[in-house]
Amino acid sequence: MRAIQITEFGGPEVLNLAELPDPVAGPGHLLVEVSRAGVNYADTHQAENSYLSKAELPLVPGGEVVGRTPDGRRVVALVGTGGYAEKAVAPAALAWDVPDAIDDVTALGMIVQGASAWLLLRRSVHLAPGESVVVHAAAGGVGTLAVQLAKAWGAGRVIATASSKDKRDLALELGADVAIDAAEPDMKAALIEANEGRRVDVVLEMTGGTVTDQSLRALAPFGRLAFYGMASRTAPQPVQPANLMAHSTTIAGMWLAHVFQLPGDVMRTALDELFALVAEGRLRVVAGGEYGLGEARRAHEDLRARRTSGKLVIDPSR
Structure with missing residues (x-):
């Protein structure tokens, strides 16, 4: 072969x-x-x-x-x-x-990226209706689906970041309320401004470096940041657990491989829900x-x- x-x-x-x-x-x-x-x-x-x-x-x-x-x-x-x-x-x-109605690209889009977005929002940050959600790399495989899922599950405001106007326009088309430049030098201030002057509740982050550092500083009390990649290959600054008390913030890590250590077939549950949203026209790859x-x-x-x-x-x- x-x-x-x-x-x-x-x-x-x-x-x-x-x-x-x-x-x-x-x-x-x-x-x-x-x-x-x-x-x-x-x-x-x-x-x-x-x-x-x-x-x-x-x-x-x-x-x-x-x-x-x-x-x-x-x-x-x-x-x-x-x-x-x-x-x-x-x-x-x-x-x-x-299912026969699901094409190849959609099937592949769901098994890693879709399941990751599902787990990040359902298990890592436990998204509640009305909360603000930041999706970094919002035009990527996970990002495009996370934007749509956050809106479908009742997020109050979805803030996307992306590296080009075309990518930001895509995020807006998928349901983001606002899209900002991923190269914004003061990401903390940009996220708070995008959330109408309020700190943000949830951040999904896979960039690393200063993006992670500044996103963490933009979290509201009891805000959660879920870290699931480091595309920049630059590590964030070390986090002191005592500093998390300043705003009662939480950092979660997510690696899809660990879903198979959970009881039951969580992947089947995720895929069934994702495929159903596709069939309803509320989610697309x-x-x-x-x-x-x-x-x-x-x-x-x-x-x-x-x-x-x-x-x-x-x-x-x-």
Whole structure:
């Protein structure tokens, strides 16, 4: 089969097209003929071995696929690695049936980004109706869905940040009440101004560095910041627990992998609710671009350069 293989860690330049043996599904696993593979920011960390879970070489990157099993089931699945290929193997417990009305891009948009947005708002910050919500990187895969979910679940005011006018316009189109420049030098003041002079209740943050630092300072009493990535590769300042008392603030961390340690099939619950919102026309995945398998390197380049919005996918058939 055709696949992308990494034989040394690094940037997009290490993603190379290769001919590899077909994978074999052992007990408890499913073979999936991949129709689309999702591209996530975590894949760029996987390529350079800077992700939370360390990788081993050689490596076929890509953690999510949608396609069909040999018996005809159409599934969306988390594979960990091996997604950028014509065929992939998924643990049966991490594969979920996809309704016929849900297209490939939407299915992939929900399994990582949609589930992440769901968990951030439902479990990490416990969004309450009427609260203000800041969504950083609001034109990204998680951001576009978090903006829509926050509005659907009764947020009083949704404040988006994004790096270009086009991306800010997209966030407004998706339901954000106001959109501000991600490069705003005084983010704390900008967020408070965007919230009509009041400190904000909730921040979803995946940038790192001063964005995290200033967002934390913009929180209202009992405000919550959920940290789920560090796209800038710059760590925020260390937080002293005693300082959180100044405004009774909370910082939560979220890594999707931990959802599988919760009792019950929380992912199934999340996907069912997300797919239902799509069917009702209250939620949509923004298609951010489709790349052929041989264009995986360009997909990572575009993602790291912030040239993309929404959900990126790879089509292994080309």
